[in-house]
Amino acid sequence: MCDTIALIGPMCAGKSSTARLLATRLGMAHVELDRLRWDYYQEIGYDEQMATLLRSSEPGLLERSNYWKPFEAYAVERAVQDFPGCVLDFGAGNGVYEDAALFARVQQALATVAHVILLLPTPDLAEATAVVNTRLAQLLQEVAGTVNPEALRLNAHFVNHPSSRQLATQIIYTGEQTPEQVCETIVQNLGLNASAKPGEPLTQLDRHYTDPRLVDLYDIENPHGPDFDFFLQLADELHAQQILDLGCGTGLLTRQLAVDGRKVTGVDPAAAMLAYARRQPGAEQVTWVEGNSSALGTPNADLVLMTSNVAQVFLDDEQWATTLGHIHAALRPGGHLAFESRNPADRGWEQWNPATTLTQLETPHGPVETWLEVVGVENARVQFRGYNLFKKTGEVLVVTSTLRYRSYAEISNSLSKAGFIIEQVYGNWQREPFNNSSRMMVFIARRSGGST
Numbered sequence: 001m002c003d004t005i006a007l008i009g010p011m012c013a014g015k016s017s018t019a020r021l022l023a024t025r026l027g028m029a030h031v032e033l034d035r036l037r038w039d040y041y042q043e044i045g046y047d048e049q050m051a052t053l054l055r056s057s058e059p060g061l062l063e064r065s066n067y068w069k070p071f072e073a074y075a076v077e078r079a080v081q082d083f084p085g086c087v088l089d090f091g092a093g094n095g096v097y098e099d100a101a102l103f104a105r106v107q108q109a110l111a112t113v114a115h116v117i118l119l120l121p122t123p124d125l126a127e128a129t130a131v132v133n134t135r136l137a138q139l140l141q142e143v144a145g146t147v148n149p150e151a152l153r154l155n156a157h158f159v160n161h162p163s164s165r166q167l168a169t170q171i172i173y174t175g176e177q178t179p180e181q182v183c184e185t186i187v188q189n190l191g192l193n194a195s196a197k198p199g200e201p202l203t204q205l206d207r208h209y210t211d212p213r214l215v216d217l218y219d220i221e222n223p224h225g226p227d228f229d230f231f232l233q234l235a236d237e238l239h240a241q242q243i244l245d246l247g248c249g250t251g252l253l254t255r256q257l258a259v260d261g262r263k264v265t266g267v268d269p270a271a272a273m274l275a276y277a278r279r280q281p282g283a284e285q286v287t288w289v290e291g292n293s294s295a296l297g298t299p300n301a302d303l304v305l306m307t308s309n310v311a312q313v314f315l316d317d318e319q320w321a322t323t324l325g326h327i328h329a330a331l332r333p334g335g336h337l338a339f340e341s342r343n344p345a346d347r348g349w350e351q352w353n354p355a356t357t358l359t360q361l362e363t364p365h366g367p368v369e370t371w372l373e374v375v376g377v378e379n380a381r382v383q384f385r386g387y388n389l390f391k392k393t394g395e396v397l398v399v400t401s402t403l404r405y406r407s408y409a410e411i412s413n414s415l416s417k418a419g420f421i422i423e424q425v426y427g428n429w430q431r432e433p434f435n436n437s438s439r440m441m442v443f444i445a446r447r448s449g450g451s452t
């Protein structure tokens with residue numbers, strides 16, 4: 001599993017300039033498949049003479065282009081394997097396959113890529129063809145002194161063929177935007193925290209938390225449940241006066257905590273989630289802060305919460321340890337940290353498939369159908385895709401997410417290392433003790449020192 005970003009699309013869609021900017025912006029390597037492909041092609045018997053013959057300016061280039069398809073599919077498979085964590089800048093042909101078997105191979109290879117972004121000038125395919133082909137004709141005129149109409153016909157095919165739209169996890173319609181603006185749109189859409197300072201790790205956010213349409217679905221899909229009752233009761237029992245809700249999201253619970261003169265702060269790196277939270281009734285009772293745990297400060301809080309499995313968004317152990325360190329520093333001695341995390345031994349993700357997860361929602365955007373599918377399970381990380389079909393427009397927003405599953409022992413050890421004493425671990429919201437077959441682990445830990 002990797003956080004590779006792949007850009008696909010027809011010729012002259014702006015892939016290379018956007019990929020270059022994106023790589024610089026995110027501190028990732030930029031890999032151009034057009035440069036690498038010859039080495040890959042050679043590995044499976046590419047015949048240059050045959051290719052030259054086929055490339056002639058006679059009519060029928062589109063039909064003859066099938067010769068390249070097995071090589072293009074193979075190059076995608078190899079590049080994805082060889083360059084994890086890079087910005088992959090694919091050639092126009094790499095996203096278009098007539099042959100079902102080749103398409104299936106490429107689809108499988110790209111399933112391990114977190115973000116497959118299709119660049120098109122506009123959703124109207126005739127208009128999109130006109131835009132890219134005007135640019136292509138200009139380029140061919142400049143470079144070759146002539147415009148081969150066959151190249152334009154091939155590019156029209158690239159725009160209109162459905163396979164690139166099926167491979168994409170996200171389509172960016174570039175419109176009048178400059179490559180710099182397209183790059184920024186991608187950074188925002190992928191939730192790559194734009195406010196991170198150079199050298200500081202970027203907080204990578206799911207599109208669920210960054211796309212305002214998906215943010216509007218969050219409370220509908222995750223309404224008040226027994227988990228919120230549990231945390232509200234806990235806050236009462238602990239007589240917590242100052243509470244920090246890390247990863248507060250839309251703030252449904254945060255606002256309910258902010259009663260009886262309590263000082264409550266909701267912290268979240270997703271600007272769109274906070275914007276939604278700020279618009280809700282009672283929002284003025286809460287202090288909202290955009291940021292990750294480093295924004296918690298040292299306010300001597302009584303209680304820090306991470307609810308709805310926020311603990312699982314911290315994919316690597318260093319990030320998790322840093323977060324626990326920040327929480328420790330934010331609590332007063334004797335203050336509490338409470339959160340839940342799904343139990344890996346329960347293997348709950350095995351039930352996440354389109355049939356079992358299909359849900360119909362009534363939303364401000366009309367009826368929406370949602371479902372999940374697991375992409376892969378590796379190194380205690382589960383990667384899955386969430387599909388959101390907006391029935392009014394037929395648009396499907398696909399979100400790739402990864403969750404880290406830490407075991408009871410791993411969480412316990414990390415808490416001890418960070419200076420916490422574990423007071424309770426429950427296996428459900430009814431406060432039954434955790435055992436290995438519990439669905440979840442609800443940890444209540446105390447910062448060492450001081451009185452409870």
Ligand SMILES: C[S@@+](CC[C@H](N)C(=O)[O-])C[C@H]1O[C@@H](n2cnc3c(N)ncnc32)[C@H](O)[C@@H]1O
Pocket residue numbers: 203204205209222246247248249250251252253267268269270273291292293306307308309310313
């Ligand atoms: C599943 S939602 C939980 C929201 C809320 N706590 C609730 O109970 O509904 C996960 C939240 O974690 C936030 N998040 C993602 N990465 C984070 C990070 N590094 N630090 C803090 N919060 C993060 C997301 O923006 C999102 O709002």
